[in-house]
Amino acid sequence: MALSRHDINIILAAVSVSTLVVISMFIYAIVSAPKPESFSTLGVVGPSGYASDYPTQVSPGEQFTLGVTVENHENRIEYYVVKVKIGDIRTEHSEKKAADLPTEKEYEKILRNGESWEFYVHLTINKRGRNYKVIFELWIYNEKSSRIEYTGNFAYIWTDAV
Amino acid sequence: MGKTVQYILLTILLLISLTHAKGVYAETTLQEAQQRINxxxxxxxDAYNICxxxxEAGADVSSLVGKLNNAIDLLTEAKAFLSEGDYTNAKIKxxxxxxEANQVKIVAQDLKSQALFRKWLESIIIPIGATLLLVIIAIFMYKGWTWYVKKREAEILKMKIRLPEDKEEETE
Structure with missing residues (x-):
């Protein structure tokens, strides 16, 4: 049976309305879908893996160990760099500004989303003194700027070298 | 006596040239190791950027992340050798x-192309499929409606007009 011009117009109108409805539903679903929060975490623990056993006192020239944990919840792979710096009570640093100190040690790893990275850092303070601030900063490689950038995540412990 | 002086001078010259040659060799190797590290x-x-x-294109890069981390570890070892003055091992690492990074780069590029093609295919197939489905549904609805209308018309045409006299005849 051949369709008349009137019939075709009706079909086209029905298809157009249905297409519009489907497209609107798709757009609504995309726009209203909640985006998962993205963040990274940095944590420092003592040599036995607990936060309670930080070395609050070390011997000058003697090696001490700290555990570091980094977690990726950025919903993508991320290139992390952990910088370890040793300062004192006058050292200034915040979420916006990294400590202006030389990097004692540097660790790099790429993590998948949801993956965590645990490693131990062995440090030595050679000079006798009090209130040493051992700072751990989390940096990431930004592929857009092709630079390693400070994330604002940091952790530190106080220790005396006596 | 003259020959002894000549030998001594030659020995000194040889020692100087050897020391000099060693210095050039060490410097070149250091530069090479640094260049290779860079x-x-x-x-x-580069490999990370492509990963x-x-x-982002939708590819699974889990296995590549592991290989890239191996490359990072090798680079860390190279830096350690460099700081110890072992330029040969630094260069090797x-x-x-x-x-390793270049291999990851090639595979990542391949995975990216495949994922982009899949994405493109989905972006074509889904709207075309959805439109076709809608057209089919619309045609079926229209055909169904016209069939129903015709059926109803046929039923109406089959109906007879019944007068009150006919009803009386029937009862008799």
Missing amino acids: EAKIAIY VEAE ATLAKS
Whole structure:
């Protein structure tokens, strides 16, 4: 049976309305879908893996160990760099500004989303003194700027070298 | 006596030239090791960039992340050798890191292309399929409606007009 011009117009109108409805539903679903929060975490623990056993006192020239944990919840792979710096009570640093100190040690790893990275850092303070601030900063490689950038995540412990 | 002086002078000259030659050799190796480390670092960053792009395109880059981390570890070892003055091993490790990163780069590029093609195919097939489905549904609805209307018309045409006299006849 051949369709008349009137019939075709009706079909086209029905298809157009249905297409519009489907497209609107798709757009609504995309726009209203909640985006998962993205963040990274940095944590420092003592040599036995607990936060309670930080070395609050070390011997000058003697090696001490700290555990570091980094977690990726950025919903993508991320290139992390952990910088370890040793300062004192006058050292200034915040979420916006990294400590202006030389990097004692540097660790790099790429993590998948949801993956965590645990490693131990062995440090030595050679000079006798009090209130040493051992700072751990989390940096990431930004592929857009092709630079390693400070994330604002940091952790530190106080220790005396006596 | 003259010959002894000549021998001594020659020996001194030989020693100087050997020391000089050794110095040039060490300097070149250091430069080479540093250059190779820089090249490896760039290769790792490049490979990472392509991995990010591939993941954004929808590819699974889990296995590549592991290989890239191996390259990072090799680079760390290369840096350690460099700081110890072992330029030969530094160069070897950096070369291995660069090679590993380049392999990741090739595979990531491939995965990215495949993922982009899949995405493109989906972006074509889904709207075309949805439109076709809608057209089919619309045609079926229209045909169904016209069939129903015709059936109803046929039923109406089959109906007879019944007068009150006919009803009386029937009762008699």
